[in-house]
Amino acid sequence: MLSGEKVTLRPVTDYDLERFLEFSTDVEVELAGGGEPPGPKTLEQIRTLFTGEKDGLGNSKVNFSIVADGECIGNCGLFEINEVNRTCELGILIGDRGYWGKGYGRDAVRLLLDYAFRLRNFRRVWLEVHSLNERAIRCYKACGFVEEGRLREHAWLAGRYVDHVVMGVLRSEWEGTPPQP
Template sequence: MLKGERVTLRGIRRDDLPKLCEFNNDLAVELAGGGDPPIPQSLERLQAEFDQNAAKGGRDGTWFAIEADGKFIGQCGLVGFDIFQGVARVCELGIAIGDKEYWGRGYGRETIALLLDYAFRYWNLHRVWLRTNSRNERAIRCYQSCGFVEEGRLRGHEWYDGSYIDTLCMGILREEWEHIKKQD
């Protein structure tokens, strides 16, 4: 478990699934995430997928539940690791705060700070990157406040609520994170 002042990152549990299903079927939450078109998801399918993965045993990986005030409010994680050849040491960060009561109040920023600390300190990564849709100004401000910089723009890359929009690629290097940590 990773603990911040207000946020705890822990493994996703089966009792989180009804709330996760609610988040996954909330159009505003899905549009904020960008990328794929919103697709409905039944609780039964989410539970079946969870049970199938749990039956494999082992560890939960680097995908976390976000908990605040004793409530499950979203999920986040590190995926797409390029570490096994020992060259790039890169991964992608993903985050979704599904509980809209927690939007715009610094919970995402604290979650990202915990994930970056985990990525650079414990995984010894060189770079963490993410992508977001260009209309998600709240997320872009959050990512920038955590030290991410725009590294590229895929023009007209995703269909969003009736039109094509750009996808932003943002990243942070280990030395940039270390500089931010020294200022804290």
């Protein structure tokens, strides 16, 4: 559906859900994401998470599978979509560790930003990342995100509390034009 230099973003398939379940059992992958503590998940829980048009709170979302070399290597999407403010949260997971640190995540984030700004007409895209995920922070900065704030000791991660870094990019920054007053 959306093709970049290294990856394609396409709709989630049943096969992808099985891959997502595999990724969720890799503790290192789960810790990199920094969300809930790693724990067992079922295929049905994964299906519910990725196939609905709304999250459990009724917020709109859109999910993609990230494909490289003919294989599903992760997922990404837009969440917390606010139609009034024209904002959304970006999320991404490269679940196949063989693709970490090689520009696949950066390519996927750039495609997702193009989708958000050019095709969906969003004004601002934001995200949260835990402060220990330096690889992700470098990726987001390379894609135009700036740090907007920090939630100190916000998440419990592998035996300690860590900060969550809030980052965002405005359409004007993405386009390289001055922001509107």
